[in-house]
Structure formats: structure tokens, C-alpha cells
Amino acid sequence: MSWTDLARNGRILVVDDAMENIQILHHALRDEHEVLFAMDGETALQIALEQQPDLILLDAVMPGMDGYAVCAALRGSPRLQDIPIIFVTALIQPEDETRALEAGAVDFISKPFNVAVVRARVRSQLTIKRQADAMRELSMTDGLTGVANRRSFNDTVDAEWRRCARAGMALSLIMIDIDHFKLYNDHYGHQAGDACLQQVSAAMKRCATRPQDLLARYGGEEFILLLPQEALDGTEVVAARILDEVRKLALPHAASPTAPHISVSMGLASAMPPIDSSDPSTLIRTADANLYRAKQTGRNRYCISLDG
Numbered sequence: 558m559s560w561t562d563l564a565r566n567g568r569i570l571v572v573d574d575a576m577e578n579i580q581i582l583h584h585a586l587r588d589e590h591e592v593l594f595a596m597d598g599e600t601a602l603q604i605a606l607e608q609q610p611d612l613i614l615l616d617a618v619m620p621g622m623d624g625y626a627v628c629a630a631l632r633g634s635p636r637l638q639d640i641p642i643i644f645v646t647a648l649i650q651p652e653d654e655t656r657a658l659e660a661g662a663v664d665f666i667s668k669p670f671n672v673a674v675v676r677a678r679v680r681s682q683l684t685i686k687r688q689a690d691a692m693r694e695l696s697m698t699d700g701l702t703g704v705a706n707r708r709s710f711n712d713t714v715d716a717e718w719r720r721c722a723r724a725g726m727a728l729s730l731i732m733i734d735i736d737h738f739k740l741y742n743d744h745y746g747h748q749a750g751d752a753c754l755q756q757v758s759a760a761m762k763r764c765a766t767r768p769q770d771l772l773a774r775y776g777g778e779e780f781i782l783l784l785p786q787e788a789l790d791g792t793e794v795v796a797a798r799i800l801d802e803v804r805k806l807a808l809p810h811a812a813s814p815t816a817p818h819i820s821v822s823m824g825l826a827s828a829m830p831p832i833d834s835s836d837p838s839t840l841i842r843t844a845d846a847n848l849y850r851a852k853q854t855g856r857n858r859y860c861i862s863l864d865g
């Protein structure tokens with residue numbers, strides 16, 4: 558089994574202050590999983606942040622930061638809170654088990670280990686995690702185009718707004734609307750309209766490829782592109798690229814009074830930087846107003862303005 562396959566079967570972080578326990582668990586799990594380990598709580602949190610394991614096997618009793626404290630720290634971190642934790646401990650009183658579950662663990666394994674039980678419990682928690690990940694992904698994605706949906710955009714724009722405000726970095730938006738899309742549907746049919754939305758969204762996605770960039774379907778034929786850490790000049794570059802990429806798709810639109818091919822209109826808005834006490838709604842309204850101006854002044858273009 559290759560390293561990539563192992564990761565696909567789940568990356569597990571084993572946290573225990575006794576090397577002997579780490580070795581037993583490593584031996585039990587290494588054929589099916591990628592196994593990482595840490596011998597104290599602080600290192601465990603660091604590795605969890607860097608490596609994003611799919612599951613953590615956590616010793617309850619450790620010197621310094623114990624398992625319960627690690628569990629609380631994991632549950633309090635937005636980036637780590639969805640990682641399932643199985644407590645592994647020699648403590649066998651029911652109140653120990655209750656305490657672990659109340660701290661946020663999903664399961665509890667007693668020492669000494671029964672290797673078959675460890676494997677089975679790990680497998681079952683990984684399956685639940687995978688299903689939860691798939692559901693989360695699905696609930697954040699637009700079914701037709703595969704780009705983020707409006708809910709995902711709303712969550713992300715709020716978080717990015719605060720992040721950019723704290724860091725004193727710009728944040729920009731491009732609101733994008735396909736020109737005369739009603740006429741396109743009327744002329745070519747709804748199925749062709751759906752295929753057009755897929756091709757145009759894929760083309761736009763190619764125009765903004767930084768990890769923090771987010772293209773979302775905002776409404777029927779309306780999209781929004783979030784560009785954190787991007788000022789107005791960079792946003793204009795992206796908008797020009799979108800005009801070009803959509804033009805290069807050369808999707809015939811015989812009914813369009815604007816161009817013989819599918820085109821888009823865009824409204825740009827930048828906060829340089831956002832103000833923490835405020836929220837992104839004004840910026841979204843500004844981008845929308847600029848999109849309206851782009852429509853009014855001939856379509857197949859973008860309009861700009863600044864906003865705080």
C-alpha cells in the first residue's frame with residue numbers, strides 16, 4: 558500500500574507519554590493507516606494543526622497538559638474541532654468514561670488494549686468522520702456547477718473580513734452576472750443553459766486560483782468571487798482575465814444584443830482594509846451597485862469603486 562493510500566485510509570495521531578503504548582498502537586494500525594505520534598499535549602496540538610489528522614487517539618493521563626486539557630483545546634479551535642477523539646486510558650471507572658465523553662471524545666478505549674477492538678473502533682470512527690466530511694462538503698457546494706454555494710460564501714466572507722481587518726489587509730469582491738441569460742435559455746433551452754452555467758463557472762474558477770480565493774454561485778446566473786488579501790488593482794486584473802476567459806469559451810449566443818457569444822458583466826468593490834467593527838454587507842451592496850452600472854453602460858464589462 559502506498560503512502561497516499563494510507564493517508565486515504567485515514568491519518569491517525571496517537572498521543573501517549575509512554576513509548577511502549579505508542580509502539581503497540583502503531584503496530585496495530587500501520588497496515589491500514591498513516592500513523593503520527595506525540596508524547597505530550599503541546600506537541601499533539603502542534604502536529605494536529607500542521608497535519609490535520611482524521612482521528613486522534615488520546616491518552617488521558619499525561620504529565621503537564623493532560624488528555625482532558627488537550628481535548629478542550631481541540632474542541633475550542635475552529636480548525637481542529639471536527640477531528641474525532643478516542644480516549645485511550647487505564648482509568649476504568651464509569652465517571653472517567655463520562656468525563657472523557659463530556660470533554661468531547663467520541664469513544665473510549667481501556668488499557669490494556671485489545672488490538673482487534675482498537676482497529677474496529679478506529680475504522681468505525683473514520684467511517685463516521687468521512688460521512689460527516691462528505692455531508693459538510695455537499696451542504697457547502699452548488700449542485701449544478703460544483704462551486705461553493707451562497708451559504709458557504711456567507712460563512713467564508715465573514716471569517717475573511719475579520720481576518721483581513723485584523724491583519725490590515727485588503728479584501729475585494731467581484732459580483733458577476735451572465736448577460737442576457739434569460740434570452741439564452743429561451744433560445745437554446747434550459748439544459749443548454751445549465752451546461753453554459755457549468756462552463757462559465759469553470760472558466761471563472763481558472764481566473765482566481767490562490768488558496769484563499771472563493772468563487773460561489775450567488776443566485777441563478779449570478780456569481781460572486783471573494784478575493785481576500787487583494788487590493789483593487791489586483792482585482793481589476795482578475796476581472797479582465799474573467800472577461801477574456803469567458804470570451805475565449807466562444808459559446809454562441811445568437812439572441813444576445815450585446816455580443817455574438819456569451820459574455821458577463823461585473824461589479825468590483827474593495828475594502829482596503831476592512832473595518833473590524835463593520836461587516837461585509839456594505840461591500841456586497843457596492844459590488845452589486847457596480848454590477849448594475851456595468852449592465853446599464855453596455856454589459857460585457859466591469860465597473861469599479863472603493864468602499865471601506
Ligand SMILES: Nc1nc2c(ncn2[C@@H]2O[C@H](COP(=O)(O)OP(=O)(O)OP(=O)(O)O)[C@@H](O)[C@H]2O)c(=O)[nH]1
Nearest residue numbers: 734735736737738739740742747750751777778852
Ligand atoms: N438554465 C438555467 N437557467 C437559470 C438557472 N438559474 C436561473 N436561470 C435563469 O437565468 C435567467 C436570469 O434572467 P434575468 O435575471 O432576467 O437576467 P438576464 O436575462 O441575464 O439579463 P441581464 O442580467 O440584464 O443581462 C432567468 O431566465 C432564469 O430562469 C439555472 O440553474 N439554469
